[in-house]
Amino acid sequence: MDLFDRLKELRDKGLAEIDKAESEEKLNDVRVKLVGRKGELTEILHSMKDVAPENRREIGQRVNKLRDLFNDKLDDAKTEIVKALVEERLEKEKIDVTLPGRENHIGSEHPINIILDDLEKYFIGMGYQVVQGPEIETDHYCFEMMNLPKDHPARDMQATFYVDPEDLLRSQTSGDQARVLEKHDFSKGPLKMVGPGKVYRRDDDDATHSHQFMQMEGLVIDKNVTMGDLKGTLELLTRHIFGEDRETRLRPSYFPFTEPSVEMDVSCFNCDGKGCAICKYTGWIEVLGAGMVHPNVLENAGIDSSVYGGFAFGVGLDRFAILKYGIDDIRDFYTNDVRFLEQFRKEER
Numbered sequence: 001m002d003l004f005d006r007l008k009e010l011r012d013k014g015l016a017e018i019d020k021a022e023s024e025e026k027l028n029d030v031r032v033k034l035v036g037r038k039g040e041l042t043e044i045l046h047s048m049k050d051v052a053p054e055n056r057r058e059i060g061q062r063v064n065k066l067r068d069l070f071n072d073k074l075d076d077a078k079t080e081i082v083k084a085l086v087e088e089r090l091e092k093e094k095i096d097v098t099l100p101g102r103e104n105h106i107g108s109e110h111p112i113n114i115i116l117d118d119l120e121k122y123f124i125g126m127g128y129q130v131v132q133g134p135e136i137e138t139d140h141y142c143f144e145m146m147n148l149p150k151d152h153p154a155r156d157m158q159a160t161f162y163v164d165p166e167d168l169l170r171s172q173t174s175g176d177q178a179r180v181l182e183k184h185d186f187s188k189g190p191l192k193m194v195g196p197g198k199v200y201r202r203d204d205d206d207a208t209h210s211h212q213f214m215q216m217e218g219l220v221i222d223k224n225v226t227m228g229d230l231k232g233t234l235e236l237l238t239r240h241i242f243g244e245d246r247e248t249r250l251r252p253s254y255f256p257f258t259e260p261s262v263e264m265d266v267s268c269f270n271c272d273g274k275g276c277a278i279c280k281y282t283g284w285i286e287v288l289g290a291g292m293v294h295p296n297v298l299e300n301a302g303i304d305s306s307v308y309g310g311f312a313f314g315v316g317l318d319r320f321a322i323l324k325y326g327i328d329d330i331r332d333f334y335t336n337d338v339r340f341l342e343q344f345r346k347e348e349r
């Protein structure tokens, strides 16, 4: 067979193979076989030495033409294959944009956290620092430093969960006071701090009592701090949370770490002070304890109580939230029913 015939045959065979190749890999094999360095066209060029000299030019031209033809066809075939692949994927991944979207469940902030964030901002704005004490507190900070030595009868009010004889789930955030007092450098200015966090008490749970709740401790120590400062602070605080209209009252009370001591009540949101089951028919709900810091607490922390003094308070954040949002059962805070929590979405507040 002469080279003209071989070229013609290669042309027909090559075009048919290009047609048949239906994947990119197969097409590539065909490309190597036809126009590659060791491919069939190259082979034909190599056999030119056997061709009569007057035909060499002609054969050379035909080889080049055929190579161009193959290359064009190979490129076209590749474009076709890629296009088909894309179409197949588009078909497979087709989405119906008219279908309703999946509902996106966005959580809502817990009402106690809403109050907590609000109060932190409020106190930071008044120059207080925010501290965080440990939830498992030592007997030393929770009680002894706070003027409650072992066997002090007032410990009964705060019977709680001991981890071992010296460590307990703290019954109050007041230990934060002692921790901060020990460290504060009064040459740099007065001490103003709030310390929010969880506390625990052995308690019979009911609508207004829970064995776990949130407190926010507050402490201000400087020279010449008076009970008037405490009253003003508490009044501004309750006004900030409950508005101007809700009534508050201070009652004398007892805490081992303050002298004198008070408790603050807010008029019941439910009966407006008339008396109902929620306020145990008193018309009031207790929200915080406070008082002038006992000299022993200052002395225990190495502070001269004849120079420095001040006030402390411990806010029940759950009670604040109950009163602010009209929640009739403190246990709702801890059972985590989404229907309860959803009511505190930002847009619904």
Ligand code: PHE
Binding pocket: 171, 172, 173, 174, 217, 218, 255, 258, 288, 289, 290, 291, 312, 313, 314, 315
């Ligand atoms: N720690 C007290 C309590 O849990 C509250 C309190 C704090 C009272 C600070 C006075 C001063 O009841």
